[in-house]
Amino acid sequence: MKKQTINIVWLKRDIRSQDHRPFQKAEQANVPYIIIYLFEPKFINYPDTSLRHLQFVYHSIKTLNNTLEPFNKKVTVLYTDAVTAINFLSDTYEIKNVFSYQESGVLATWQRDKKVKQICKINNINWQEYQRDGILRGIKNRQDWSTQWHKTMHQPVIKNTFNNTEKVEVLEHKYLLPRELESKLKVYPKQYQPAGEINAWRYLKSFAAKRGFKYQKHISKPTESRMSCSRLSPYLAWGNISVKQAFQFIGTHPNGTKNSNAFSAMLTRLHWHCHFIQKFEVECAYETHCVNKGYELLEHPINEDYIKAWKTGTTGYPLIDACMRAVAETGWINFRMRAMLVSFLTLNLDQDWREGTYHLARLFLDYEPGIHYPQFQMQAGTTGVNTVRLYNPVKNSLEHDPEGLFIKKWIPELANVPVSYIHEPWKMSLMEQTFCGVIIGEDYPLPIVDLQTSAKAARDKIWGHKKHPAVENEKDHILNTHVKPRKK
Ligand SMILES: Cc1cc2nc3c(=O)[nH]c(=O)nc-3n(C[C@H](O)[C@H](O)[C@H](O)COP(=O)(O)OP(=O)(O)OC[C@H]3O[C@@H](n4cnc5c(N)ncnc54)[C@H](O)[C@@H]3O)c2cc1C
Secondary structure, three states: OOOEEEEEEEEOOOOOOOOOHHHHHHHHOOOOEEEEEEOOHHHHOOOOOOHHHHHHHHHHHHHHHHHHHHHOOOEEEEOOOHHHHHHHHHHHEEEEEEEEEOOOOOHHHHHHHHHHHHHHHHOOOEEEEEOOOOOOOOOOOOOOHHHHHHHHHHOOOOOOOOOOOOOOOOOOOOOOOOHHHHHHHHOOOOOOOOOOHHHHHHHHHHHHHOHHHHHHHHOOOOOOHHHHOOOOHHHHHOOOOOHHHHHHHHHOOHHHOOOHHHHHHHHHHHHHHHHHHHHHHHOHHHHOOOOOHHHHHOOOOOOHHHHHHHHHOOOOOHHHHHHHHHHHHHOOOOHHHHHHHHHHHHHHOOOOHHHOHHHHHHHOOOOOHHHHHHHHHHHHOOOOOOOOOOOOHHHHHHHHOOOOHHHHHHOHHHOOOOHHHHOOHHHOOHHHHHHOOOOEOOOEOOOOOOHHHHHHHHHHHHHHHOOOHHHHHHHHHHHHHHOOOOOO
């Protein structure tokens, strides 16, 4: 029997219906198409992935299916690797084109994509990959990158339309989600930001309507930032909204005139979003290797107790512990608190940055490899070209959580500690500890390291290494590849 000719839209980190090039091309092609999303066991089990990411994806697909239902379209979910999926679909259909966005992911997805390319070639399938959010593939330096990116951001948003065309039945297959996994995915814990395209717009609109007016004033405050930051990151990371959609919405919003500082600060960060992903697109080895190879020479003896205390929010430093517990519970904390967590692990505790990257990747609902690894390494001081920032958790706590409200919310053991001691509870006398119902060292830990001595040791170690020839040798390559050349 002659196979039906079809096209495929392969969704990755672009689970939305609008400003979507692959959907546009599929609709224009005059060939029936199916939409697939692959839950690939290899990536589900990869150490950067967690149930919360998969739940977010699953519920984003659900929203998309609701949007597509009137057009007789639905995402086909397959639980298998991409090569098996393409082979299976090729056995069933004559596949003309696969339309997808390029993925700037970890090395493993890059290797997967190379295999998919081969399989497509063998099966005579044209795999058409489109540029995502102004990220350029194959560039050798940043000459002209910013100009190109701004041009992309100002191009018209794609207004996708869907015709009620012939439905392609996906035949019975054995690649169904395992029942146990699917029942976990169907749950969506209330403490996470709600998934999907509709919610992405809700968050963007409420930011521009009011929430974002105090953006800069609150950006570093662990409590207030939860309201004043855009909270767009999970939607951008999983592609419920494109960077261009967000950029144009904020850039042209009538409230921008009165809130120009706040709105332009947000636009700058959308630029950073892509700037970091572009770094990773060029060098995805940053997942596992120091940006500046010279920093591989530094040794960081593993201390399992330190790592455990950091991961479980039991270091004895209230703001550190509150942040770790908050992100474990909700999937989000602001930039400064993320940077502080990394600085504490890698500088104060002197642990290798690789001991913490996957842990936070799994906790961040907005995990985006292209931002995560380069940012992590910047804060860990392994680039050799950025200023190394040591975040003092007591100072940050006094400045950004002066009343200790964030701390008390996330560390119930400290709920009755007076404000005068909330940042340094170990300074309470035993009698004061008894009064407020917490014995430091029993109910809540003593600080695991001394801040001043550990900070000095870190400065000597990391700063001291900056002039090492192995670090110096790498600097030119890093600057030439990732930094816009300065005008002479
Ligand atoms: C160690 C570390 C790891 C991080 N990992 C991630 C990650 O996996 N995914 C992620 O989206 N962000 C990451 N960030 C950047 C930043 O913390 C988050 O983007 C931000 O907190 C998200 O909240 P928001 O959407 O309210 O941001 P807003 O402040 O409202 O900014 C709007 C958008 O701009 C982008 N953005 C903001 N700040 C940065 C930044 N410093 N660098 C790059 N892009 C930025 C994000 O896409 C964000 O959604 C990381 C930062 C650090 C220090």
